[in-house]
Amino acid sequence: xxxxxxxxxxxxxxxxxxxxxxxxxxxxxxxxxxxxxxxxxxxxxxxxxxxxxxxxxxxxxxxxxxxxxxxxxxxxxxxxxxxxxxxxxxxxxxxxxxxxxxxxxxxxxxxxxxxxxxxxxxxxxxxxxxxxxxxxxxxxxxxxxxxxxxxxxxxxxxxxxxxxxxxxxxxxxxxxxxxxxxxxxxxxxxxxxxxxxxxxxxxxxxxxxxxxxxxxxxxxxxxxxxxxxxxxxxxxxxxxxxxxxxxxxxxxxxxxxxxxxxxxxxxxxxxxxxxxxxxxxxxxxxxxxxxxxxxxxxxxxxxxxx
Ligand code: RIB
Numbered sequence: 001x002x003x004x005x006x007x008x009x010x011x012x013x014x015x016x017x018x019x020x021x022x023x024x025x026x027x028x029x030x031x032x033x034x035x036x037x038x039x040x041x042x043x044x045x046x047x048x049x050x051x052x053x054x055x056x057x058x059x060x061x062x063x064x065x066x067x068x069x070x071x072x073x074x075x076x077x078x079x080x081x082x083x084x085x086x087x088x089x090x091x092x093x094x095x096x097x098x099x100x101x102x103x104x105x106x107x108x109x110x111x112x113x114x115x116x117x118x119x120x121x122x123x124x125x126x127x128x129x130x131x132x133x134x135x136x137x138x139x140x141x142x143x144x145x146x147x148x149x150x151x152x153x154x155x156x157x158x159x160x161x162x163x164x165x166x167x168x169x170x171x172x173x174x175x176x177x178x179x180x181x182x183x184x185x186x187x188x189x190x191x192x193x194x195x196x197x198x199x200x201x202x203x204x205x206x207x208x209x210x211x212x213x214x215x216x217x218x219x220x221x222x223x224x225x226x227x228x229x230x231x232x233x234x235x236x237x238x239x240x241x242x243x244x245x246x247x248x249x250x251x252x253x254x255x256x257x258x259x260x261x262x263x264x265x266x267x268x269x270x271x272x273x274x275x276x277x278x279x280x281x282x283x284x285x286x287x288x289x290x291x292x293x294x295x296x297x298x299x300x301x302x303x304x305x306x
Contacts, residue, residue, distance in 0.1 A: 004136030004266040005056045009128070009152050010043015011117040011143035012061040012086075013095030014068040015291055017251070019103045033103060039075040039292040040097050041117065042141040042168055045252045049259020050139075051081050053281055054298040055266055058135075060128055062087040062144075064116040068094035075292070085131060087124050089116040095143075099251055099291075106247040106286060112143060112169070120148035125155070132156055139262050141166045153180050162265065166258045167194055179216025183271065185261065187223045187254055202239050205230035209237065219271055223257055223282070225250075229275045240275050243283035243304075252291030257282035259295065280304055 020032040039048075047059035059081060063069035065088050072094070076083045095115030101108045125148050132138060138156040140149055140163070156163050157180040167173065167186040170193035178184070178194075188199040191208040199208050199222065209220035209232035222230045228241040260281025264274035280301055288294035296304075 002266070002268040003054075003056050005058070005134055006050055006137045006139060006262050006266050007058050007060060007128070007131055007135040008043050008047035008050065008139045009060045009144070009148075010046065010139070010141045011041035011095060011112075011114055012039070012044040012059075012063055012072045013041040013097050013112055013114065013117070013143070014038070014071050015040030015097045015099055015251075017099040017101060017290070019101045021103060023100050023102050023107070023109055032100075036290065037071075038290055039071055040099075040252070041095065041112075042143050042166065042255050043117070044072070045255035045292045045295065046139060046141070046166065046259040046262075047081070048079060048292040049256045049281060049285070049295040050263050051079060052295045052297045053260055053263040053301060055259075055263035058082045058085055058131055060085040060087075060131070062089055062117045062120055062124070064088070064093035065090050066093050068096065069116070085128060087120070089119055092116045092119050101249055101251060106250045108249070108251045110251070114143050117143065118145045120145055122147075122151060124148075125151040128152075129155065132159060132161060135161060137162045137164060137262050137266055139164045139166065139258065141168050142171060143169065150177060153177060164258070164262055164265075166254070168254060172196075175215045178212065181217050183219045183221060184212060184217050185221045185223065185258055188225070191222045201227065202230060205239075206232070206237060221261070221271070221275055223254055229257070229279055231272055231275050233271060238272055240272070240279055243279055245283045245287050247286040249289045249294065250286045252294060253282045253286050255291065256285035256295055260301070277301075
């Protein structure tokens with residue numbers, strides 16, 4: 001089977017997750033039922049999703065010289081993932097995310113502090129050049145410093161790599177960056193932030209996708225939660241329905257989708273097939289608790305497909 005190399009350049013943070021019967025509103029204290037600490041960060045979750053789905057992935061991230069940083073190294077070693085490109089910052093601590101999950105609906109709220117992975121230097125980015133040379137696909141998110149994102153995108157673009165940008169967390173981006181991206185993968189909130197509009201349904205997604213194509217992005221994939229995934233290329237568009245599963249924790253579902261999506265692209269599938277595969281990986285991830293630890297293995301994905 002074709003298996004092109006994938007580089008995920010992004011965040012690692014430690015997730016500190018609490019579950020409760022409902023999420024607190026501002027000023028409210030809610031007594032929770034469970035707490036877990038574990039590996040997280042959108043970049044890292046996506047790399048783990050690729051690895052477990054059978055992809056050939058190298059994670060590039062940066063952690064502090066601290067206990068949370070060792071969580072990353074231990075986790076990757078345990079998973080059998082490459083740790084050659086885990087930079088260590090002596091001054092800034094590893095990032096963290098405070099996550100609250102509503103145990104009735106599986107919905108979540110996240111406050112992420114990127115910490116060390118927000119401090120990539122130009123020299124560190126440049127030192128990944130041979131890794132990027134060997135890869136076909138470079139996947140990024142928005143949890144690391146923007147100057148590093150731009151430097152990676154410029155390097156990968158100049159080398160003709162397929163650049164997939166998961167524009168999470170939500171923020172506006174300059175057209176100069178978007179025009180070098182092959183595929184953007186926002187969710188509805190992130191698509192709204194990119195296009196200055198509200199995205200709630202297929203019609204909105206279609207409008208947002210067209211705006212993004214006009215900004216120079218080559219293809220657009222908007223994840224719409226239970227409404228599926230909207231894919232638009234210059235030639236055609238399609239709404240791929242969501243898979244029905246019982247969700248216990250939706251945290252990291254977008255990461256699972258992105259990981260599955262690029263794994264399928266690296267196997268030679270087209271963007272629509274890759275989105276179908278990503279949909280399955282995303283659906284399976286919400287049936288388990290946690291983020292990186294909830295990413296499904298290839299045998300689980302294959303059994304679900306059958
Ligand atoms: O997408 C989920 C992730 O977002 C969590 O793992 C948390 O770390 C935040 O970065």
